[in-house]
Amino acid sequence: MSDLTDDPKMNPSEVSEPLRRAIGERYLTYALSTIMHRALPDARDGLKPVHRRILYGMHQMKLAAGSSHRKSAGVVGEVMGKYHPHGDGAIYDAMARLAQDFNIRYPLVNGQGNFGNIDGDNPAAMRYTEARMTIAAEALLEGLSENAVDFRDNYDGREQEPVVLPASFPNLLANGSSGIAVGMATNIPPHNIEELCNACLHLIKSPDARDDTLMNHVPGPDFPTGGIIVEPRENILEAYRTGRGSFRLRSTWQTEDLGRGQWQIVITEIPYQVQKSRLIEKIAELIQTKKIPILADVRDESADDIRLILEPKSKNVDPDVLMGMMFRSSDLEVRFSLNMNVLIDGRTPKVCSLKEVLRAFLDHRRDVLIRRSQHRLDKIDHRLEVLEGYIIAFLNLDRVIEIIRTEDEPKPIMMVEFELTDVQAEAILNMRLRSLRRLEEMELRRERDGLMAERVDLQDLLASEDLQWARISDQLRETRKKFGKEYEDGARRTQFAEAQETPDVPIEAMIDREPITVVCSKMGWVRAMKGHIALDQELKFKDGDEGRFAFHAETTDRLLVFGANGRFYTITAANLPGGRGMGEPLRLMIDLPNDAEIIDFFIHKPGRKLLVASSVGDGFIVPEDDVIAQTRSGKQVLNVRGETRAQLVKPVTGDHIACVGENRKMLVFELSELPEMGRGKGVRLQKYKDGGLSDAATFVLEEGLSWKDPAGRTRTETELAEWIAKRAAAGRMAPRGFPRDNKFT
Structure with a gap:
């Protein structure tokens, strides 16, 4: 931007400057104002x-x-x-x-x-x-x-x-603070005043005290809502030494016996800054989504105190296992961050250690002591000057009264005759008549002597740093007594413990094993019927819908869904909706896109291997244990692009594989020609001039290849030499009697 200040038409009060500099200066002013006057606390009074x-x-x-x-x-x-x-x-x-x-x-x-x-x-x-x-x-x-x-x-x-x-106590640490400024933030937990006073007293005795020594007096935060800190001591020490870190804070809980083997968990303290109502909502959501299947219910029986009830699904559940899952899945355990970013001397933001913050408080207390002592000394000097005037007036009371009664300007005459100062003369003249009876020499001299002794003490205090720290130590002891255990809620509320990490127990081990029949419709509505019912039993479905998958399972089973997008999704059978209604859409339980069809739905069997293939005839073998998904979004196994989609997934049993295309040409080749991998596009199974893959199956060559003929009878073909070739060959027309739908099963 050009400089326009020389333009005679321009208002002389207007100033031209580059936009970058103008914005930079103004934003800097705003940032400093936010840091110093809004967001960050002062280290001295907190x-x-x-x-x-x-x-x-x-x-x-x-x-x-x-x-x-x-x-x-x-x-x-x-x-x-x-x-x-x-x-x-x-x-x-x-x-x-x-x-x-x-x-x-x-x-x-x-x-x-x-x-x-x-x-x-x-x-x-x-x-x-x-x-x-x-x-x-x-x-x-x-x-x-x-x-x-x-x-x-x-x-x-x-x-x-x-x-x-x-500030007679270190309020910054006692009550903590939090705030977000421009480019910086602060987050300080509350602490116990008695412990802070002990640390200050130790720091006065040993100015070069080590951080671990101070931690003997301040073992960690003391939150108003109690709880249990399970952070290792070395981590807390590092946080206090650097001014940055975090603390793991858990709820306080206990097991309550209900008789007859029944029990419930009672939570009496929840972590700091966790809203109780929001916590209960989150726990209820965990129950509804069955993410913690061994938890049956949560109730709030709180009055003035906290009392949350967790009901287990079964009395056989281990309380420690249940709480371990709750700590991992809910705000019954939180991590409170420490960022000791404060204003030193009210001006300079700095991330301080515990020792630096306590030192800033103690230096402030010394300044306060010196200023208060000097103020008291000035007051004493003024009072001593007045008392000297009162004593002179007492010794010459008749003459003083005569001057006041007879002279128009008594003040200068009194100052000259009795050698009084202006302050003394003014004090005598301002004295009320009723005060004359109190002008007794002994009383005046006693007050003067007392003030003189106090003045000497104050002068000694101001001249000696050791005396100053001794006086500050006495004040800290008084504060410690005032806000210690005798103070209402002055005792430490937050306790310390080692984190008893419970091992990851499989969900299946926590679920009562019961037989169910899984039913999934063509439109993707799934339900679990109690018991093993006949699979050909007629069931009700929504209008326009019909059955597609039905199989026997148990509540401890894990179920696999294979989508046309090549992803595997995992569902716990115990989480399926009951069979009284029409069930719920499977897509609400997993993140299966609406345009991706469900290719197969079956029970997971550990150690098994699967054949996966796409519609264009590419495929490979994958260990079934590798397709288990840990999240709703599933696990990508078969890579497909464009119009290509996943076509089939079949368990691998045998030494050969048979493929049939949409052109009804069949190819048989050795299973060893297919690679085993965890994810990918795969290799070509069969070559097609037109169309793509229709179906595939694995089998034992000596036992022959089976399929159902149009009449529904099982036919087994053992003479397969005509169709055996290398992988990726075109194959030959399927045998006479092969199903018209080009499916082996």
Whole structure:
């Protein structure tokens, strides 16, 4: 873009710059604003600006832990009007989260009313709820009026707000945090305050402490919803050392005896940030789709506590096996990611280790201690100056009263006559008459001596780093006692255990073995009739439909479907719908395209080999164990393209193969001429000038080749020398009496 600033017609207030630079600078400004003022928490107090402003707003409204509750709408209005110029919805959502004891380990807001629940229900509107601070929030604000932290102008310059809170405990780790900025994110789990204080005390004693030593005090996160961490210690240590990692978190469960050999599983704690209602829906879906056939039902019997019931299909099921499958298939086990990306000194984003975060908190506490001590020292110096003036006034009380009564300007006269400072003279003049009776020399001197002693202590504290860390250690011990085991829910909730990995048990081993008759119609509706019924029995089908496949099986069998697209699909017989109705479409159970016909449907027999062939006469032998599919989408075995489709699949029995084409020419050749492979297009079975493959069969040459004649009688031809040739030959016309449909069976 050319520079237009020299154009005399151009407005002098307009600036021309390249589009790339203009967009880049503006997006960078937006990115920095998002990182620093919205998404990432400060390492010192563990808060984002919106949370800090909410607590400060409640502090200004005097909503302490012992005060009465106030309407949440009033708090949101105060915060939005003075400190956080964003939507009231965003402020209320942040405030409601601070009150949710299932989201926040140490809630900072004490809510009254509906603030949401672990099922995922939203809080009531702000006009219906009330709030005040908790003692944990007061601990974060302690010392705010003593110049403990810097203040800055609010968005319109009319008010002042704290840059950071004093924070008497490491809130960043205690309550955790999560957020997504531009190009970076943070995710920090909550921890136990008592353990964090122990780690801080150890870090004060040993500034060069190793990460594994700190982990002796902080063994891992402490989630508000409890649960069991099954992550190995070395993985947790690596996560704390690097600031990145993850934790496997499982539900807490136990087996409840119902008598007579019956039992059920009771889940009393679910993983952090898992919605209970959504979890139950997912488990119900697993039952409906029969992905866990040994699970019969799930019930929610929760009241104020969590109580989920899992009913096994049979009392013979192993509880550990059932829960192992549940952990793998549902959110009863989750992996919580750790990404300790925080703002150091409120400005620089950095992925920190556990030690770095604790060090940032301790350095902040030292700054707060120094500032509060200096503030107190200034207050003492001012009070001592006033007390000296009071003592002089007491010793010359009659003269002071005379000057005040007789002089128009008593202040300068008093300052000259008694050598008072401006502050002392002003204090004497502002004293009320009723205070004169308290002007006793002994009392004044006692207060002065006490302040002098305190002043010496403060000066020693400010001059000695060792004394400062000793004082911080005392404060941490007080905090530990305040929020330790004696505090409501202060004890550790999340426990640790080794992951007892249950072996993969075949589905068939968990299913009661029962006889069934599998019936599949021409249109693909499948069902399983109980017992082994007669296969020629007349069955009902939908209008315009008819039977196609019917065979005896057992509930423990695995069934194979071979589609015209060359893919094999696997179905567990126990998952088939019952035989009372017309069944269900097979295509709802597997991802078989609508334009792909079902070529065959049969029981899987381990160790068997199959002959697969396409409509153009290409084929090969494949081990049946290799065609088992693990997903609904099946497994591609025979590659087909264009108009070509899969034609047949036959079990291999014998030493020769017979092929017949649509031209009724038959060819017999040795089975050893066909390759055995897991997937591919295959090789040419028979050569055709017109048409393609109609059917094929494998057989033992000495026993002869059999087929059914038009009358339905089985005919066996042993003299086959006329048709025996090499693979891919054209073959000769089929024997007299060969079926008109060109099929061997």
